[in-house]
Amino acid sequence: MSETYGEEHIGNVTADAFWNVDEEFRDLQLKLLSIHVVSEEFGADCFEVSILRAPDAVMKMRMAKTVMEEYGHHLRFRGLFEELDVDWVAYTEGKPHLSTFDTPIESWADQMVFLALIDRAAAHQFRQFVKSPYEPFRKVCQDTLNEEYGHVGLGMDGVKQLLKAEEGRAEVEAIVEKWLKVGLASFGSDESRTNERFRQWGFKTSTNKDMKLAWYQQVHAFITRDWGIDVPEDMYALAETNPADGAAVSH
Ligand SMILES: [Fe+2]
Ligand SMILES: [Fe+2]
Numbered sequence: 001m002s003e004t005y006g007e008e009h010i011g012n013v014t015a016d017a018f019w020n021v022d023e024e025f026r027d028l029q030l031k032l033l034s035i036h037v038v039s040e041e042f043g044a045d046c047f048e049v050s051i052l053r054a055p056d057a058v059m060k061m062r063m064a065k066t067v068m069e070e071y072g073h074h075l076r077f078r079g080l081f082e083e084l085d086v087d088w089v090a091y092t093e094g095k096p097h098l099s100t101f102d103t104p105i106e107s108w109a110d111q112m113v114f115l116a117l118i119d120r121a122a123a124h125q126f127r128q129f130v131k132s133p134y135e136p137f138r139k140v141c142q143d144t145l146n147e148e149y150g151h152v153g154l155g156m157d158g159v160k161q162l163l164k165a166e167e168g169r170a171e172v173e174a175i176v177e178k179w180l181k182v183g184l185a186s187f188g189s190d191e192s193r194t195n196e197r198f199r200q201w202g203f204k205t206s207t208n209k210d211m212k213l214a215w216y217q218q219v220h221a222f223i224t225r226d227w228g229i230d231v232p233e234d235m236y237a238l239a240e241t242n243p244a245d246g247a248a249v250s251h
Helices: 023-048 057-083 088-092 108-129 135-163 166-186 193-200 208-225
Strands: none
Touching (some): 023 057, 023 088, 023 135, 057 088, 108 135, 108 166, 135 166, 166 208
């Protein structure tokens, strides 16, 4: 196959066709794989300590399963490099992990709010990727998305449990805005040039701003109504969410 696929007729891309596709597409795809190879393992390492912080055996088991699945995500994305015969160790060397893991998870409450809000933000990203052109990536993202829903479910159950006791409620109230800011930053800057290229090539269909808005409306609704915690209605009212402030490396 000698034809080079351009952005106008990219269609479905198989592993066999990958090296014939336009270089920019390949670079963006490998960049996405690299971010996930690095961040899924780094994230699992960050989560591991939460297993023993869980309040009972049921939650310990669910947290352990989450950690196991995060390592599995790393292996899955790594497999896509291997399928293309790309040396993933060399390719990912020195590459940063997602900025979401720069904020330390220091308590069980942190971990539960993280899963309820930040894994949900990740699920919003994966929902875009499952419609993207590269077939092996779509499949891996769909399998990962299915497990992310489980992680979000654990977070929601864990927060609900915490909110039942006065001490737990105080803990959740104290940290919710911190994680809202992390979640907003994870979508990247409103004016991201990378996001524009991702949309051009079909990796994403929405702008960072629209994704951020959709996520914020969703989480704002259950935080205020179901958790009974007051948070700003306008996402830009949260200090570190200035439109020009996107801290995420990937989006
Ligand atoms: Fe993951
Ligand atoms: Fe997850």
